Each structure stands twice: as C-alpha cells, then as structure tokens.
Amino acid sequence: MLKPARDYPSFRAVVERGELVRVVGAHSALAAALAEQAGFPAVWASSLEISAMRALPDASLLSMNEYLRAASEMQKALAIPVVADCDTGFGNNLNVAHMVHEYEDAGITAVCIEDKAFPKMNSFSGSRHELVDVGTFCSKLTVAKNTQRTPDFFVIGRTEALISGIGVDEALRRCEAYEDAGADAVLVHSKWPTNKEVLEFLQVWRRKCPVVIVPTTYPKWNADEAFRAGVSVIIYANHALRTLISALQETYRVILREGNTLGLESRIATLHDVFELQRLEEWKSLQP
C-alpha cells in the first residue's frame, strides 16, 4: 500500500526482456515518478541532473552519499528500477566496494561507473578528460562484481574513450576488457554530433554483453534504428533537467511581468494533480 514494496523488477530483469530499454534521466523522486507514469521502464539518476539541482557543476563535487541519497529517494517512489550514475566509482577499489554496499543496501539494482580519473569533469564540458588505464578500471569492475551480495545487481562499465578523443578502436578494446572483467553491460559514450562513432563501434562489437548509449549530441537517431543497430539500452540523460530550466525561466518571468499568475493557471499542473502524485487520499485515509 501507499508506496510500492521493494518488489520492483531489477534493472537486469528489465534488460533481459530482450526489448529495447529506454531510460530517462531524473533529478528527484517526483521527476522519477513522472517518468514511470509516462511509461519508461527505468530511470537514470544522472549525476549531471543531481549536481545541477544543487547549482553545482558535475565535477565530483557532490559525493557518493549525496548521489546515493538522490537515487535512493527516487527508488523509494518507484515500481521501476533506478540506474545510478556513479561517475568514476568515487575513487579507487575501496571506494567502489563501499559504493556497492551502500547502493545495494538502498535497494538500487544497477550502477554505472566510468573509466575517467577521479575527480571527473562532465563529458560535455569541453575539458580534457584523463582516463585511467584499462587494468585499473577492470580492477574496479571486478571488485564491484565481487562485492555485490544480490545476484541481480547490475554493473555497467562505461568508457569515455570517444569523449577523450582516443578513438573507436580504443573504445572497443576497453569495452571488451570491461566485459571480461565482469561488466554486465558496456556504455560507449560519444559527443560526436551524429551517431557515426557509435555506429562504427557497433559494427565491430561482437560480444554478448548489452551496449548502452547516451544520445545527447545525436538526438536525431531513432530508438528503433538504434536497437536494430545493436543498442540494448538508450539513456536520455539530461532532458528533464533542461526542460525544468526553460520551463521555470518562463514561469518566473511571467509572474514578474504579469503581476499575477492568472495566465499560468491553464498551462501548469493543478494542485489536484500535485495531490494525486503525492497519493494524498491514500495517506489521509490512515488518519480517521
């Protein structure tokens, strides 16, 4: 009652359905609940969205337990799984082990770690991105897999090889090593203005582990085409944040300009909508 029990499917179970999995970014339990209502089968607890909500850059300034709290708040409100963006694993192998303990305890069934050095900088920030060497990152993945206590826990190994400009071959080499080290899926991230790099990757990729993409800079590629090209999971990582920004800018401007909120009323959710999202009637029924 009231809240979904911890009987949501794991992210692994969602992936194993064999269909394309579309995952959307969120920054709060409410955003995550709206994503579930819209029909997404999983939510991305995006480090960019979560740090931006604090008006801070996505640069390892927020710490593991702050990202964890955000992911955990989302998961509590959902009957679908959260996939937690865990940056670099927040340090070395010990940090990764601690992270896995904490995320599992919070009921999170999937995490994603990437091969950038800690502290990282957001992939689209125009910075040079230093990668750790393959062995170091494989060791993190192996520690993550050895640490997990729930069989379904799912670890995505993400390479920033294309982001750092070292090419598709290196991305392939890394992803193969990551799969061998135990990654349950690989995420090949690209900031190319088209799907060109990712397509090149997919044409060579022959491993069995699912491929995840984040098509921020190539928004034109259709999900079904991507699926046919070999993509298993698509993460729309930052559109909720960007939507929130433009929508709030407009609302705040209108209030100051109009001197009242009358014109807004028909364009924004009602308080009744808010109460429904909060399941207010269910809660009220507890107190006679």
Added chain:
Amino acid sequence: MLKPARDYPSFRAVVERGELVRVVGAHSALAAALAEQAGFPAVWASSLEISAMRALPDASLLSMNEYLRAASEMQKALAIPVVADCDTGFGNNLNVAHMVHEYEDAGITAVCIEDKAFPKMNSFSGSRHELVDVGTFCSKLTVAKNTQRTPDFFVIGRTEALISGIGVDEALRRCEAYEDAGADAVLVHSKWPTNKEVLEFLQVWRRKCPVVIVPTTYPKWNADEAFRAGVSVIIYANHALRTLISALQETYRVILREGNTLGLESRIATLHDVFELQRLEEWKSLQP
C-alpha cells in the same frame, strides 16, 4: 568568487525597502537560482514543493532537518534571501527553539510558522485543520524571537484561521496577538476563490507589521492592487512545482512517442545553458 559570500541582504532588509516584495516558491538550489535570475528579491522554500519533490504529501512527514537542508542548499546558491516555510515549528516551543538555532546557523534570515497543530496537513488538501490556541502559538513566536541571535532574523506568524473556516474576525484577533507576541510579519492564508477574505482582513488591519499573502486560489489579483490594499509581501508558493510537473510530463511523453529527442532540442535549455547556471568556467579556472 564562485559563490556569493554570506553577504546577501537579510529578508528584513528586503522588506524594509518599503516596496512590494514578491517572493516565489522553489524546491531546489537550481530553481532558486533561476528565480533570482528572473529578478525576484527572495525565494520561498515551500514545504509543499519540497515534500512533493520527494513524492510525499505535505503533511509533516518530512522533518525539520530535511526542510532545513533544502532551504540551506537554496541559500548557498543565492545572493537573495530565502524565506523558509517552517510549518508549525515542528512541535512545541523546544522544537521552535531548536529550529531557530538550526536555521540561523544555516544562514537563513527568515522563517514562517503557522498556527496549525502538528502534524499539519497542506492547507489546500480539503482536510479539517485543527488550530492550536492563541496562547500556545504566541508562546512559540516569543520563544522564536527570544532564541534568535542575529538581530535581523525575521519570524512570520501565519494564521490558518481562514483555511480552517473560523472567519476573518478570528484571523484578525490572532494576527494581532501574533504581532504582540513578537512576529515580524503576519501571513493571513486564504483558500477563498477570490481575494474577498483577504480584503476584508486588510480593511480592518491597523497594525504596523507587514501583511503577507499567498494568492494560490485567487490568482487574478494583481500585485500592485494588493500592495495598494495593504499587502507587503506576496508569496507565489507552488507555481514552480506545478510548472515542473506539466513540463516534465510533456517531455517524457514526447521522448517515448517520437523515439528521439530531436523535436525537444529547440524547446528546452541547452547544455551550454546548464553549464552557465553551474558557473562551470569559473570552476574550471581553479584547476590549471
């Protein structure tokens, strides 16, 4: 540099400018920063918005320190003051004293407490609302004022007399007592579909302490008219939340329907906008 120092004006200083003060609700540091950019002189850390972001009702389920954390995160990102919605003061006089200590420590310069019994239910929820008696609430206000250590700390005494249906006379009687007990301003809340109740209140109110309103159910009343009628502060308490809900619903729907995000790109903020809000270039300049 980077972040505004703790040299923002107190809310008291904003009120003492003598102009109408328009305050807008927020639920995160980012929303608050957007409100500041739009031109608002203060931000309302709304308990409805903050609890709704957790997908929980506004019913004293979140606790003082969770509301405090939200208000504090906002204040850290701002050069304008936050006004913290502190519900009932979270219990009795001891809770009020603890609350004042904690909010002052976090650099918050204004709080609002209301005369409903703890635990409260949101004013628009259609519940019966039990008020505490006048003496009990005056005692809370006096404790709050005696506890504060910074001279500017500003305590708004809010009556829910109109929300609970006991009439304008009782609202007046209570607000007068609250002013006498030390309130720096009074908030007279109404859920009437027009400004009728509030106007009746203002026509009789002859005290010197500023009057605050929250025109959620009477959105037509223009700010300038309200100012001329005797209102000092207007709080647009929940429009940011309601905007977020409808905007995210639309974005999430579009992504699933279109199969890509191309159509969204022109309608939502860019990553460059995000980076600017995060002051990314300033931060990056710290690391050679």
Added chain:
Amino acid sequence: MLKPARDYPSFRAVVERGELVRVVGAHSALAAALAEQAGFPAVWASSLEISAMRALPDASLLSMNEYLRAASEMQKALAIPVVADCDTGFGNNLNVAHMVHEYEDAGITAVCIEDKAFPKMNSFSGSRHELVDVGTFCSKLTVAKNTQRTPDFFVIGRTEALISGIGVDEALRRCEAYEDAGADAVLVHSKWPTNKEVLEFLQVWRRKCPVVIVPTTYPKWNADEAFRAGVSVIIYANHALRTLISALQETYRVILREGNTLGLESRIATLHDVFELQRLEEWKSLQP
C-alpha cells in the same frame, strides 16, 4: 565479505529462540559492533543515546530521519538485528506509516513506539508525561502492522503508564489493548527504584505476547530472575552513553593534567585494535 550481507537474523527470529534476549543500547555503528563482539544478540538504537551524542535533550528534537540514519549506520555494521527506539512514532498515523516504510527500507527489523504524546520528553527527566488515549495509540500500532511489507517486521508497543504515574492496572489495560491492536511485544517502562511495579505487572499479565523491560532504575534485578518472572527481553538502554561520558572525562582530564598521553597508553585500545574493528586489512586487500 567485508560487511555482513543483509542476512542477519531478524529481531523476531532472535525472540523466537525462546531464550531471554538481552539488548544493549548503542549510539554509533562502532558501539553497536562492540556490543555484537561482546555477545549481545541485538542492539538498541536508543533515542537518549543518539540525541545525547548531539548534545541535545531526548525531547523529539532530533527527527525521524536522524534517528533512522543512526539506526541504519548501526545495522550496516552488524550481523545482529537493531531494535530502533522510535519514540512516539514521530507524530500521527501518517508519520507512523512513513516511519515503517523508511525503517524497513533501511533493513531494520524491529521498532518500538510508545504511548506518550509528541513531542515527548525523556522518561527519566522529571517531567509530567502526557499519554495519548488508548484508541489513538492502538490505531498507530495497527497502521504500523498494516504498513509493513516484510513478514518479520516486529513492532513493540511501549506504555509509559508507570512513568506517568497512572498505575499498574492502567499499564496492564493498555498493554492488552496494544497486543490486540497488533503489537508483537509490549514494553512496560518503569522508573520505580526497584522492580516492584514491573513484578506486579508480570504477576497479572496472562497474554502470550513477549514482555520487554528497561531496568535503568532497578539495576539490581538479575536477568535470569527477570526471565523466570516472565520477562522476554531486557534492554540496557543507556549504559554505553554513561560509560562514554565518564571515560572521556577521565581521558581528557589526564591529557591536560599530565601534559602527555603516556599514562593513557596502557589503559586504552591501541591503534591496532582500531584497525581490527575497521577490518582494515580486508579493505586494503581490495587495492593491489
């Protein structure tokens, strides 16, 4: 590895062993781990100890999520169950439901709520203690039991009838009602300087649900005798806190007086002991 998996026995399983259950208070994961090492089968996450560690009174000043964080940090470090002191349930039925959700999510298998009004004052504080009426508290217990999602979750109904001075008959009447309302055990709290009141209670109590006591003011009563008299669970609620205070006072005094720590070295744990408690070697083995 490293940390016990979430496969510790539930508190219910411990009680159902049929032996006397001795539970000891703690205020941190470390204290809890030491209690486990000493041989206790369960730990009491005491609201007095937890609030005192913050240098705050045990008067509902800390909030549910602060007590929860403390209890959760303990449980993460343990292979025995935590019993969480949840005061009054932190408000009304809605607060109780939210509390049960949150404690279950954190892996806590037992909570204790009491029939004082919120905000409460510590039972030994010399205050008048207002009780809520039986029906109100039974409703909280029923909501707690209806809310739980894990079958083993264990709810202790605690009466403060003896603390508030209304007598053994009222304590009995209340505990019977609490059992009928669903309580998995009853706690009859007494501040009498001997076990007299509790013995009177036990001589009449004929229900099947286990009886819990907290012999703070009657330290002479031996555990085995109490068991034979009908007690199932004994909570030594505050001795860890009181030990910490006197031990730290002495250490701090010695350092200032002696001008060095030489004399302390043989009387306090070594750094090697600290490292063992932290399982440092296991952690270090993760990083080649």
Added chain:
Amino acid sequence: MLKPARDYPSFRAVVERGELVRVVGAHSALAAALAEQAGFPAVWASSLEISAMRALPDASLLSMNEYLRAASEMQKALAIPVVADCDTGFGNNLNVAHMVHEYEDAGITAVCIEDKAFPKMNSFSGSRHELVDVGTFCSKLTVAKNTQRTPDFFVIGRTEALISGIGVDEALRRCEAYEDAGADAVLVHSKWPTNKEVLEFLQVWRRKCPVVIVPTTYPKWNADEAFRAGVSVIIYANHALRTLISALQETYRVILREGNTLGLESRIATLHDVFELQRLEEWKSLQP
C-alpha cells in the same frame, strides 16, 4: 541562551594568544562538549575517529559532507573552535574550493589538508603513502586561501613526508613551500616511535608560521617541552576513540557477565550527568 551563539573565538584567535594550543580529537558533539568542559581550547574533528564511529576505515570512504556534518554538529555544541581534519581536500582544487565554501558556511574556522593523494589511507595503517607533488599541493593551499570569505579562516598545510619515509629535508622543503603558498600553519606528521624526526625538523625550521604536531607514536614528549622546542599546536588525535573502545568493551562485558548493571552504576556517569550535559533544565524552561 541554550546554545552558544556563533561568537566563539576563531581558531586563529586561539593560536594568536601565543600560548601552546592543545587540541583534542572528538567524534561527536558530546565528546567535543566534554573536551571543552575539561578545558581544551579547541577540538580536532578527526577523520580517523569519525570514520571509526561508522565502523569504516579511515580511507577516504566517508565523503566530505559526512566529515562536514560531524564537524558541524560538534561546532554547534561548542564555545571553542573546531579544527576540521579534511584529509587531502577530497580531490583536486575544485573540491578544495567547494570544501572551503561548505566549512565556512558551517561556521568552522580552521581546516587541515594534507599532501597525500586521494583516496588516502590512514597514516598509521602500514600502507605505502603516495604524496602529490609540491606544486599540486601548493595550488590546493592557494585555492583554499583565495576561496575563503571570512578573514579569520585558517588553513593548516600538513605534510606526510615523514609518514611516507622521504625524510626530514623533504618535510622541510614542503612545509616552506606550503607556507609560501599561503598555509596559516604547517603540520609535520611523524610515526617515529620518539620525537626524533620532529625535533630534527624543528631545529631547522626558521619560518614564522606555527608548527603543529600529532604525537600519537611519541606519547612521552611533554607538552611544555614541545612548546619550548618550537611547537605551537599539539593535536591528541585519537585518544577519545581509543578510550571509547576499551570503556565500552568493559561495560558490555560486565553486563553480560554479571546479569545486571549494579556493579556499573558507581563507575559510570549518572542520568543526571547526562541531563546536565544536555542542558535539559534550560530546554524544559521553554515549555511552560
């Protein structure tokens, strides 16, 4: 009233008294309050103590905001300043800047950062310790000093040169560079079983900035002698933790062995002592 206002002296003010400053480690607000009562002029928010209280190693597993919360909880309970052990600064220059913002906002007036690489391992753990190069650490110190907004904020630059075994000359070279980069004091840490290394350091040190030591492994050296040898600040970093461990072990053992707590009563603080530390009567006076 109730709690000290934020008018405690800054740590800088304490150092500038010109007397030897003895600082003692703590792990909670209560321990810190006991240190203040004993007569210490400042408290060390030790990362070893704070992480050990969570039953976790001192290995950068807890994050900045967890250490900050602990330090902030201490400072709220004190009329003396907290010196916060900030490890490596939690990452690169950006992390240092964020850290300074957050600690200043929390009213902390002194932090200590060290020249080990992130993630660090406790200095006594028997690990190899990798240092960052001098320029990298100087850049952190400069960023810290440029970021601070309160003039009194005090940054201690700590070298682990002796801990990592690279010798007194390198320790001197580093401390000189750290002073030049803006450090308000230098901490020269040693795990030598006597004060030999530190004495060698002091015999050569001719700079004006205060020298801080942590005599964990050389407990025999008297404070007055150290002062005469050129030490300004002595940190007794971990004795509170070690005291707590041995004292709790004994108490827990006694309870299980004796079957009651009678024998403990005369050796541990009373509930009345607890209430005094909590200032219970002051708090109670707020509620008529």
